[in-house]
Amino acid sequence: MDVVYVHSIPARRQGLASASLPAGHHVAPAHRDHDELQSAGEDDTPQHNHTTQLPQRHRQWSVTIAVNDNAAVPATITDPFFEAEYKEVFEHYLRDSDRPRWSAESMSMTLQERGGDGVSHLEDLIRKYGEELWSQLEQNLNFSPDATECQIYIVESAPAPGDNANGTSPGSGPGIHCLAWELLEAVHVTRMSKLRVTRISDVPLPQRPYHRxxxxxxxxxxxxxxxxxxxxVVARDFSRHGAERDPEPDLAQWPLMNARRKVHSRLLLEVVRPGSQEELAEHLEIRASQGVHFHLVHFDLHGRIKQDELGNEVPWLxxxxxNHVPRTHGYQVPQTHLAKAADIAAVLARYEIESVVLNACLSAYNRSGSATSLAHIFLQHGVCNVSAMWFFVHWQTVATYLDTFYDELLYHCKPFHIAAHQGREAIRQKPTSRTGREYQDFFLCVNYSRKIPTAHAIDPVTREPSPAPSARSAGSTTSNASGKSFMSGVWKQTTPRLADSFILGGEPVMRMQLHLLELEYKLMTFRVVYASDLRRPGSKLSSTIDQMAHMWLNTNLVDEVLYYKAKDFARSTLSRMFPGGVKHRDRRTRATNGGYLQLLFPRPVRALRQTLHVVTDVDGVVAPGYLADAGRNAQLELRRSMAQAGLRRFAERLHEDGHSYLLFLGSEDAQWWRTYLQHLQGEWWMHLPWSYTVHSRYIRDVRLPTEERKPKLGIQG
Structure with a gap:
């Protein structure tokens, strides 16, 4: 395999005032806030507007090109497009591709007007773009006679001292990473069956205190x-609804959980819950104090490009x-918060995160300079490998890419840049279909590195797939040998049961949905949640919660799940036997945290929280209604009073200790919850998938459907 190095020369050393305009006339491009892009019209995408009307020129970069160990030769790379063509071609072709596209009406009006011929024309222009880039490289290449594969490294050097890397100063401009280099992988080259592209950012390594x-x-x-x-880290914008709603929150979790199923205990996978900036920092701090270092952090959330407090265009997540405060009435959706990318990069640098994956739109966007690129900012802070999105990207493209990427990276143990290439190749073989037409958008998934991989990583030896390590593996970080329960106030030993070691191993991976992410958010935020299926036939609330509990155990959120019936809290005798709590009816523990195997092998990492308490049959206990039998009514009222008191004490202790959760399973509506259980300081949640129509969550309280009051649009079975 031949290796090609395309090394750029910083703009100031080239003596160029601007790569696209005559000297002295460079004007910084104007970007629109991505929040506006989501709802605005055809002209509301990131633009490059120039206040001075001058003839357009193709941007140029001075580079050196070398093949293998041969001497580098100087060359000039010319942008195949004018700057305006990026909007006319790429943005129109990828218009709104970060939206779910549930219907043809959500497509760009430009593409609808042009029809199939217009899309084909844009695809021809994009194909010629890649061919033009390759022709400029090919005239400076001298391949080995027997080479059948080629690895291309696009190296962008750090600006010279005094240069402004964000492309807004007169002496600098966007580097060669602003080009769509990944299109080279689709170019047909004689004798070369495969081309791979990796972007290298030659930025100085930040100084860090020395340690092991x-x-x-x-x-x-x-x-x-x-x-x-x-x-x-997973977060979604719940303010979007109808045809513009966010995609399901399993774009990354699904392939990662599948990879975990293949490699078993060799993959320690954890999820930041809820997906907040504060929880991310706290999660990393807790694990660092326990000696756990994360090799990779994945951000499955939205990106924005907007102005900071100084008026500079910078990326946000x-x-x-x-700390969402519950309201006393009405339905509320999880709220969101924008965080500056540089602040998140500083958190990752503090804990020396090596690799980052972002499936946010525009996370590698740098048409005006590296200051708008999330990937570049992370690399500047010391991250070694970044996979990000060059432009707007469709959710199905992301799903295809990540499924192959993580399979290659974690199961087949391929280097980061090769796994990224395999992900793009999977998209080429299985293009995203939107409204019945396949789109070639593989080139959006780009990968960066801070340094050129070693010769072994460039052409690695084929490895066997990842085996499941023994429990004695060096990677099994020993932690607690006991757990803390708020019922006893001390860390308690887990009961050794052989079945616990295998009970969770064979269950299928569940698909996360928006309403399930909403449940996680409410449970992590309020600690007490009443989950209702609104008596909908076939809702399968209990089995869904069992699957969620299985996932929470496997990702170390809780150490155990305890099951009760509501009437158990009305038994005063049990309260004396178990101070501060009641006796559970069933119990599930983490697969690697129970059984007799714990007596032989060290335990894995400690769970982040102790216990999830699940209470069933709550409706008939706290609101029994009235019967014709006065004696029976008195018994039910006594049980109701005692159960309410027991639940109140239980919830108060749970809120005070702050390391467990309480989940009720019922069938009543939000008004019922506010009447009978809101004093427990929790939240109500509805087990109902979010539809593609305008959801009633946004316009009114959701209540039980009756014959007199039919469910409105959005309440679907």
Missing amino acids: PLPTLAAVQANPALNFHVLL LFAKQ
């Missing part, structure tokens, strides 16, 4: 005795909002 080196991702891949540590 941590195992790298490559070291874990090479040593089956070590474990992968992956942290996932949309997180869930923490």
Whole structure:
């Protein structure tokens, strides 16, 4: 395999005032807030407007090109497009592709007007773009006679001292990373069956205090005795609804959970819940104090490009909002919070995160300079590998890419840049279909590195798929040998049961949905949640909660799940036997945290929280109604009073200790919850998938459907 190095020369050393305008006339491009892009019309995309009307020129960059160990030769790379053509071609072709596109009406008006011929014309222009880039490289290349594959590194050097890297100063401009280099992978080249592209940002490594080196991702891949540590951050914008609603929150969680199922305990996968900026920092801090270092952090959330407090266009990430105060009435959706990318990068740098994956739109956007690129900012703060999105991207494209990327990275143990290439290749083989037409948008999934991989990583030896390590593996970080329960006030030993070690191993991976992410948000935020299926036939509330509990156990959210019936809280004798709580009817623990195997092997990491308490049959206990039998009514009223008192004490202790959760399973509406259980300081949640129509969650309280009051649009079975 031949290796090609395309190394750019910083703009100031080129002596160029601007790569696209005559000297002295460079004007910074104007970007629109991505929030506006989501709802605005055809002209509301990131633009490059110039106040001075001058003839357009193709941007140019001075580079050196080398093949293998041969001497580098100077060359000039010319942008195949005018700057205006990026809007006319790429933006129109990818118009609104970060939206779900549930219907043809949500497509760009431009594409609807042009029809199939217009889309084909844009695809021809994009194909010629890649061919033009390759022709400029090919005239400076001298391949080996027997080479059949080619790895291309696009190296962008750091600006010279005094240059402004954001492209807004007169002496600098966007670097060669603003070009769509990944289109080279689709160019047909004689004798070359495969082309791979990797972007290298040659930025200085930030200074860090010296300490013992941590195992790298490559070291874990090479040593089956070590474990992968992956942290996932998921957040969605619940204010979108109808045809514009967000995609399901399993774009990253589904492939990661499948990878975990393949490699078993070799992958330590955890999820930041809720997906807030504060919880991310706290999660990393807790694990660092326990000696756990994450090799990769994945951000499955939205990106924005908007002005900061100084008026500069910078990237932001949309997180869930923490410390949400519940309202006394009405339905509320989870709120969101924008965080500056540089602040998140500083958190990752503090805990020396090596690799980051972003499926946010515009997360690698740098048409005006690197200051708008999330990927570049993370690399500047010390992240070694970044996978991000070059422009607007469709959710199905992301799903296809991540499914292959994580399978190659974690199961087949391929280097980061090769796994990224395989992900793009999967999109080429299975293009995203929108409204019945396939779109070639594989080139949007780009990958960056801070340094050129070693020769072994460029052409790695084929490895066997990741085996499941023994429990004695060096990657199994020993932690607590006991758990803390608020019922006893002390850390308690887990009961050794052999079945606990295997009970969770064979269950299928569940698909996360928006309403289930909403449940996680409410449970993590308020700690007490009443989950209702509104008596809908076939809702399968209990089985859904069982699957969620299985996932929470496998991702170390809780150490155990305890099941009760509401009437158990009315038994005063049990309260004396179990101070501060009641006796549970059933119990599930983490697969690696129970059974007799714990007596032989060290435990994995400690769970982030202690217990999830699940209470069933609550409706008939706290609101029994009235019968014709006065004696029976008195018994039910006594049980109701005692159960309410027991639940109140239970919830108060749970809120006070702050390390467990309480989940009720019932069938009543929000008004019933406010009447009978809101004094427990929790929230009501509805087990109902979000439809593609305008959802009633936004316009009124959701109540039980009756014959006199039919459900409005959006309440679907």
